[in-house]
Amino acid sequence: MKIYPYKRLNRPVTLRVTSVSLRLSDGTRDQLETTAYSTQQQAVALGIAGHTDWVSATIGLSATLPPGANAPDAAWSDLRVLAVLTDGETNVRTSADLTRDAEDGRDWSGSLEVFRDDHIGRASLAVYAVGTVDGVRGRSIAETDRSWIIDTVSDEPVRGLQLDVQKASFRKSSREWLQAYADAPWIVDTSARVPTVFVNTDVEGVIGLLDSNGSGVDSKVRDLLVAQMATDVWTAVFHGAIGDLEVEPGGAPVFPTDWQGEVLREMLPDVIPGVHVEEALRQVHRRRTGDSGWVELQTRIHYAAVRRADASRALAYAIRSLEQMNRESET
Known part of the structure; x- marks a missing residue:
């Protein structure tokens, strides 16, 4: 406060x-x-x-x-x-x-x-x-x-994190910087006005799986894939936001007013629980720019990203689906 x-x-x-x-x-x-x-x-x-x-x-x-x-x-x-x-x-x-x-x-x-x-x-x-x-x-x-x-652009009044998802061949992309990540299934770019997820069409089967609307095991695998992607996205946008803070003359960080501020307000309660978000921002900033505490904070950041991605539920659904398949194959 x-x-x-x-x-x-x-x-x-x-x-x-x-x-x-x-x-x-x-x-x-x-x-x-x-x-x-x-x-x-x-x-x-x-x-x-x-x-x-x-x-x-x-x-x-x-x-x-x-x-x-x-x-x-x-x-x-x-x-x-x-x-x-x-x-x-x-x-x-x-x-x-x-x-x-x-x-x-x-x-x-x-x-x-x-x-x-x-x-x-x-x-x-x-x-x-x-x-x-x-x-x-x-x-x-x-x-x-x-x-x-x-x-000024959106056709839906939502304040949550908005992402631009683009499909591209990383090996053949006109964005030369993507070529360095040719073996990655996706990459998150937080430098744009809106965070962008580039999905690599060179990775066999990933686009078909993400675009599938079927049920059964395929849908559970798709949900797991989306949860993993979402975890990566939340982790990347948090680091992008915390690494681009304006600082007042006294050294106190200023809350961003764009998507970066929304990301921080969403994740900070899980990163530094039990304090107001402004105090949490100050603590995270001190740890990132100070001599200690930043490495130890990575576990909390990952936990906050996993929660936002709802990865536990996706994993539970996949496990139950596999167990059901095993039971059916035994009968």
Whole structure:
């Protein structure tokens, strides 16, 4: 938990998306259905309508401040509520003031304009309540504890890890770097905007197995293969995320705002259990950059990846299927 040298509210701001509309290149506006955003996933999918010519999106917002925000004896004044959209890939930050719904209420609302040319993928939307504290203006007294994901490409509002899966002949690929891995069934590339899994078509049978829709033993073997691939993917994206952190002047790591942040928030509770994710990030960063502790942490990282891949269930299903086959062959 981050320590502040002034009084703040103890609870987070609650943020809701209430509407989404697109302004098209011909000047018209398309009001999107509520399926364009998900409160459960805390995600917005601006590609859901299939428009290729949209110029900007207007996202309607509603925020509720925690109790005590309007207390007469509050340590702050000049209260403002800001919606802030941050894109770590394009280094663009957009903010908009929200307006109080009622004079003494804790609900604020407004909208934020998202310009398509400013983004190439996902951006992170958070809300901050700021005020003057101890004579210092613009201090944050509360914020959302989890940002919304604004995806300018996706047609489904999900915040989980998205992967690009591509099939390629590693030996003949125009991507020369793949040729060095010609005997590998798949490789995970975490350097792209979206993590990419390259499946090697030169490995006999792997594509047919992955694409099969049958039942029986083949399906169980396929599930095992997918679980192994998923374990490799989660391990790779975790290391990719933890190895590319921005660091504050004091040395503290900053949570990424793109897929890397989602990966870390998903896996850190299993890597460093029992602490807040921000503290877990600091501990992992210290071990990775320090003199000791990083090697010992690899077991926890692998465990977190295995859990995300649901490898235990895939293995159990395969074992039960084989046992059933053995029993049937004996009768």
